[in-house]
Structures are given as structure tokens and as C-alpha cells.
Amino acid sequence: MKRLISFALGLLLLTGCSLEPALPSFGVVPDFVLTDQAGRKFSSKEQLAGRVWVADFVYTTCPGPCPRMSSQMRRIQDAIKPGSAFALVSFTVDPDNDTPPVLAEYAKRYKADPARWFFLTGSKADLRKLSYDAFHLNEIGGNLEHSTRFTLVDGMGRIRGYYETSEPENIPKLIADIKRVSE
Secondary structure: OHHHHHHHHHHHHHHOOOOOOOOOOOOEOOOOEEEOOOOOEEEHHHHOOOOEEEEEEEOOOOOOOHHHHHHHHHHHHHHOOOOOOEEEEEEEOOOOOOOHHHHHHHHHHOOOOOOOEEEEEOOHHHHHHHHHHHOOOOOOOOOOOOOOEEEEEOOOOEEEEEEEOOOOOHHHHHHHHHHHHHO
């Protein structure tokens, strides 16, 4: 019996199979069209198809968790090698103030790679629909409250995980999960 178990474990290692369970799927993010920090149309269908990506919801004048979240997004950007099919997407919850030029300045502050990290704005209705209906996070209203979770989305648009940013151990876990769904 021990030989059989050893053989099976050896076979798993040789074939590259993991004993870790697959990440769950929490639904699919529908296609959306918004405006990026350069003022260009951003189509998820065109710019995110086939890419693993991490999403968050922030605003540029946030005195609370947004600076920490954006620093963590920078850490994730730095951990994933350039040229991989990976992106970061930060949606504003304050579209009245977070215009493309304001988002572009914010992106520079965090040394965002414009080929991989997108800062998006649009109508309040579209952003609310994404936050609440698509990502299953907080309702976006006039009070600027928002979720402090990152959302991992695979190359097929499926939500594969949520990561509370106030828990420091979640960032290394998210980076590891990005690599898992990228394989």
C-alpha cells in the first residue's frame, strides 16, 4: 500500500499536477467599456481578453485605505514579470472628480506601468453596476464608500478570488494565486 501511495505521489509530481484544490469561480465579469487614464476608450473585451487581472475600486482623494491599496497594487505589478498576460485595473468610485488627467497623475504617483495597470472612469451607473452587480462588492453611492478587497479575474473573465487588503498575508497569497491561474 505504501508503494502505491508513493508511486501515485511521484506520478503527480512528475506530471506537474498539484494537490492544491482549484480556485473557485464566483461568476463572470461581463464585458464593459469605460475610459482610461489617457482619455481613451477601454474595452474589456479588447484589452483584457485572455489576461489574468486584478481589480480594485479606489478614488484619488481618498484619505483612508486607497493609498495602501494602490501601494499594494504596485507591489503586485512589480511581482509579475512584464510581458506576461497580466493586468491591473483600478476603477474609480468618484467619477465626478477622477477625470482621466487626475487618474493619470495618480497613476504616475504609484509608478503604474501604462501597458499593464489601467485606471478607469465612466458613468456612476456603469461603475455601480460593475462594483455591485459584476464584482459582488459594495454599492457605489455618493458617500465614496467602497470595498477594500482585490478581485482576481482569470483569462476567461471568471472571478477566482477575493483578497481583503487590510490583511497583509493576503498579498503574497494573491500573487501566488495569480501565478496559479496564469499557468
